[in-house]
Amino acid sequence: MPDQTLTSGEAADLRCLAALMIPASARHGVPGADEATIFADILASLERDFADVRKALAQLATLSGGRFADLAPDRCAPVAADFKAAGGAPLAALNRVVLLCYYRDDRVMRSLNQEPRPPFPKGHDLEQGDWSLLDRIRERKPFWRAAP
Amino acid sequence: MNEPVDVLIIGSGASGAAVAWSLAETKMRILCLEQGDWVKPTDYPSNGRDWEARLFADFAINPNRRARPTDYPINDSNSPIKVVNFNGVGGGTVMYTAHFPRLHPSDFRTRTLDGVGEDWPVDYATLEPFFAENDRMMGVSGLAGDPAYPLHHPPMPPLPLGKSGARFGAAMNRLGWHWWPSDSTIATTDYEGRGRCINLGHCTPGCAQGAKASTDITYWPHAIRAGVELRTRCRVREITTNEHGMASGAIYYDAEGREQFQAAEMVIVACNGVGTPRLLLNSASARSPDGLANSSGLVGKNLMFHPYAHVYGYVDQPLDGNHGPPLCLWSQEFYETDTARDFARGYTFQFGRGYGSIMEAINSTAAGRLPWGADHHDVYRRLLNHRIGLSAICEDLPEEHNRVTLDPDLKDSHGIPAPKIDYTLSANSLKMMDHGIANAKRILETAGATDIGVESPILNGGWHLLGTARMGNDPQRSVVNGWGRSHDVKNLFIVDGSIWVTSGGVNPTSTIQALAMYVADQIKQRLSAATLFD
Numbered sequence A: 001m002p003d004q005t006l007t008s009g010e011a012a013d014l015r016c017l018a019a020l021m022i023p024a025s026a027r028h029g030v031p032g033a034d035e036a037t038i039f040a041d042i043l044a045s046l047e048r049d050f051a052d053v054r055k056a057l058a059q060l061a062t063l064s065g066g067r068f069a070d071l072a073p074d075r076c077a078p079v080a081a082d083f084k085a086a087g088g089a090p091l092a093a094l095n096r097v098v099l100l101c102y103y104r105d106d107r108v109m110r111s112l113n114q115e116p117r118p119p120f121p122k123g124h125d126l127e128q129g130d131w132s133l134l135d136r137i138r139e140r141k142p143f144w145r146a147a148p
Numbered sequence B: 001m002n003e004p005v006d007v008l009i010i011g012s013g014a015s016g017a018a019v020a021w022s023l024a025e026t027k028m029r030i031l032c033l034e035q036g037d038w039v040k041p042t043d044y045p046s047n048g049r050d051w052e053a054r055l056f057a058d059f060a061i062n063p064n065r066r067a068r069p070t071d072y073p074i075n076d077s078n079s080p081i082k083v084v085n086f087n088g089v090g091g092g093t094v095m096y097t098a099h100f101p102r103l104h105p106s107d108f109r110t111r112t113l114d115g116v117g118e119d120w121p122v123d124y125a126t127l128e129p130f131f132a133e134n135d136r137m138m139g140v141s142g143l144a145g146d147p148a149y150p151l152h153h154p155p156m157p158p159l160p161l162g163k164s165g166a167r168f169g170a171a172m173n174r175l176g177w178h179w180w181p182s183d184s185t186i187a188t189t190d191y192e193g194r195g196r197c198i199n200l201g202h203c204t205p206g207c208a209q210g211a212k213a214s215t216d217i218t219y220w221p222h223a224i225r226a227g228v229e230l231r232t233r234c235r236v237r238e239i240t241t242n243e244h245g246m247a248s249g250a251i252y253y254d255a256e257g258r259e260q261f262q263a264a265e266m267v268i269v270a271c272n273g274v275g276t277p278r279l280l281l282n283s284a285s286a287r288s289p290d291g292l293a294n295s296s297g298l299v300g301k302n303l304m305f306h307p308y309a310h311v312y313g314y315v316d317q318p319l320d321g322n323h324g325p326p327l328c329l330w331s332q333e334f335y336e337t338d339t340a341r342d343f344a345r346g347y348t349f350q351f352g353r354g355y356g357s358i359m360e361a362i363n364s365t366a367a368g369r370l371p372w373g374a375d376h377h378d379v380y381r382r383l384l385n386h387r388i389g390l391s392a393i394c395e396d397l398p399e400e401h402n403r404v405t406l407d408p409d410l411k412d413s414h415g416i417p418a419p420k421i422d423y424t425l426s427a428n429s430l431k432m433m434d435h436g437i438a439n440a441k442r443i444l445e446t447a448g449a450t451d452i453g454v455e456s457p458i459l460n461g462g463w464h465l466l467g468t469a470r471m472g473n474d475p476q477r478s479v480v481n482g483w484g485r486s487h488d489v490k491n492l493f494i495v496d497g498s499i500w501v502t503s504g505g506v507n508p509t510s511t512i513q514a515l516a517m518y519v520a521d522q523i524k525q526r527l528s529a530a531t532l533f534d
Helices: A008-021 A036-044 A047-064 A073-086 A089-102 A106-111 A131-138 B014-024 B110-114 B124-138 B162-175 B219-225 B272-282 B357-366 B376-383 B427-446 B509-528
Strands: B005-010 B030-033 B075-078 B229-231 B235-241 B247-253 B259-269 B308-314 B327-331 B347-352 B387-394 B403-411 B417-422 B450-455 B492-494
Touching (some): A008 A073, A008 A089, A036 A089, A047 A073, A047 A089, A073 A089, A089 B357, A131 B162, B005 B014, B005 B247, B014 B030, B014 B124, B014 B219, B014 B509, B030 B259, B162 B327, B162 B347, B162 B427, B219 B229, B235 B259, B235 B272, B272 B403, B272 B417, B308 B427, B357 B376, B387 B427, B427 B450
Parallel strands (some): B005 B030, B030 B229, B075 B417, B259 B492
Antiparallel strands (some): B247 B259, B308 B387, B308 B450, B327 B347, B347 B387, B403 B417
């Protein structure tokens, strides 16, 4: 199994970028994606995306002319915008890992009025809906096409 | 040394399970070799907090992404639609949405009716009793009386409409277009030992409740109790033949990676529309240098996928999100050929609910709808649980250049050559997809949706693998005859979607299984008459 650990420099860049992607919000009462618990989950969840994330971070470092995390604060946003505009599969993988860790955090889920639990075994309620809507279709004559 | 068997079935998915169960009553010695494992209900993602994340990991629908030891790689770089599947007991039924429409009567006669494709050597009426038996075995929920189909009676009531379905139904009524609750293999009542659906909502990557029918919990328990042996982690490399040109068995790798030979009087292939041609092509020999059962040259050709055009939007009120089975309605308004259009044949609309929190975030970010930065949270809150979407599932006409071959370089973990897909969307398909997109937008707008987005074709939408060993009466134009037997090898049968002649425009599992049961019935009749290998 190859080593799947980011260097400290790469991890710092990723954390800095995660904070820009999803910043904390006092209004919504949620942490940012760079918050310690969420970021630890991100680092532990790279798995199949590790190579692409590393590639994306290399692109980010190139655009930054060095470590993204070392840029002056007013430079971070424009470099991140250029990075995002370039797109590509590595960026998609980086986005995916950040989002899938952020949107399973208990605090985030509660802020969205979502129960922080797995679907099973409790399941969910689903209303039947108005079946009288179907009355009009019930009155329609069969229209399937007969075949010889 | 393995004891010889009477019947060797390769693959335990939708068709392999159905044919195993049907043949069990013959009391022949029947063995099924399956390259994957059993999956326990506790293994499914909906048991854990990482339920959505695992859709990108060990329960990814794309085998190249999932990359379990039981998967084989597929070179799909020359196709705009990627193959998705599952390898394990139950095959693709473990990882499908359980949408269970049948082909229509017209689908079996496209050449006669519309001058395209080919007519099948069987018809709807012939398959009807097998559809009904399969509905009972799989456990189908639905509502009798759909004017788009010959009358049939699903054994369980339909899935709830929910907020999403009711909104779609009202919109379709305003447009005057057909819609109907889908036939689905998700149990709406307790059924044959399966618990009823409790709306886990994450149906595709396996149902922890067991409400969704997969053949590991429907056909296989019955088949095994009746004496069929199912051997897992056995990957077949090739089917062997004897000096008489008859199939003699198969060479496979067992769970420890040891090469084994299994002798059999009869071989039934049930590996899906990619796995089956791969196996036949890998079974080339001096007697059949172009691949087994391939005197027609059609093994691997005429691959059909069903291109999906997906269209979605957002409404101002929260809907069901992912809190229910994802598909609950269909429309056949545009299914049949209309000469006023610029394409032949047609499509089904399948109506969906919304996404879970992670899927909404990832998809909306990829679509450029969900920004980075300070606005992220406000935008996300307007999207989550407000999504409503539908897909046009388009008939894919057979074209020989759409094909499965063996990749010259790529191999699986046992060194067996992997399949390579070459596929292009036809002009007919592209016109049909455009038509579906335009009508889907009308439906969404009528349903009050805005901010409409399109994904066409759905990239990871190669669920339906059809046509690569087609059936027919002419040995020069087909691989198997009208009851699934190879024209070339008289004790070799194929029962999966590869024997389809045309694709129709519906999810195929119901018809794949009905067809497999029909082939099994033909085998049994000819066994009784001692004419099976004539």
